[in-house]
Amino acid sequence: MDENLLETGDLSLTLIWPKESDENIYTCRVYNKNGEVLMMKDVWLRVKVQQVEVESGVESVLLPWRITEDLDGVVKVEWKDKYKRIVHVYQNGSDQPGEQNQIYRNRTKMDENLLENKNLSLTLRWPKERETGIYTCRVFNREGTILMMKDFLLQVKVQQVVEVEPGVESVLLPWRIREDLDEDVRVEWRDGSHDLVHVYPNGSDHPGEKNQFYRTRTKMDENLLENKNLSLTLRWPSERDTGKYTCTVYIEGTILMMKDVQLQVKGTVQNQPEDTRTRSNPTDPLMDYQSV
Structure with missing residues (x-):
């Protein structure tokens, strides 16, 4: 004052x-x-937050922040998400991947010469719908005092909606790609509660890993690597199946690509309350992802 x-x-x-x-x-x-x-x-x-909109399935999104101030004496630049999880840390002249939350490991990047270029922008690879929210960048000096701070609202929109009538024999959640995939990739489909719907590791199906709710009800192309077809067939869809489904492709634990598909079984309301399928602590944001 x-x-x-x-x-x-x-x-x-x-x-x-x-x-x-x-x-x-x-x-x-x-x-x-x-x-x-x-x-x-x-x-x-009223604080107006810069909004960045992107469709799920894109390779990356940029949260842009270029400044005019000199960054002499800056020792730490930190990005956090809406749950206060560490997204990216730049400290003492280099990235600190060991400080990142595991869900962002190998998925973020900043300008290697950010102090010189005055560029604090963050690149997030394969953003997905559940990562919609506020992201905050803070800049600290040697004493740990915040020198500057900025919020961004990332809005990741579901790219594709599939509608189907109840009672049909099956529904296809489509995803065809152009990229070549190595034989040691792992392909996972998960639902909005992060339950495993289907997994295709090392060239063969593993039904034992699936949530029992989906056992015997899902199928993928047997030659998906050759045909570049990551689509999922879900048999006998019902109202309980309405929701978002995410396909993620990993290699040695690193995300290569990712896509969301919204399934709407007609006669149901989108964003309906979660059902009681087998899972643990569904409200815990840290349970959004599981280690591969």
């Missing part, structure tokens, strides 16, 4: 590096010596 506010009559408040979570009503009250309110004013702070 103004150090001479009694002289200047300026009761304004300066808030450094406002962020999306700071949006609120702020109230200033002026009291006399007896504690009586002499005057009062409300101010509504």
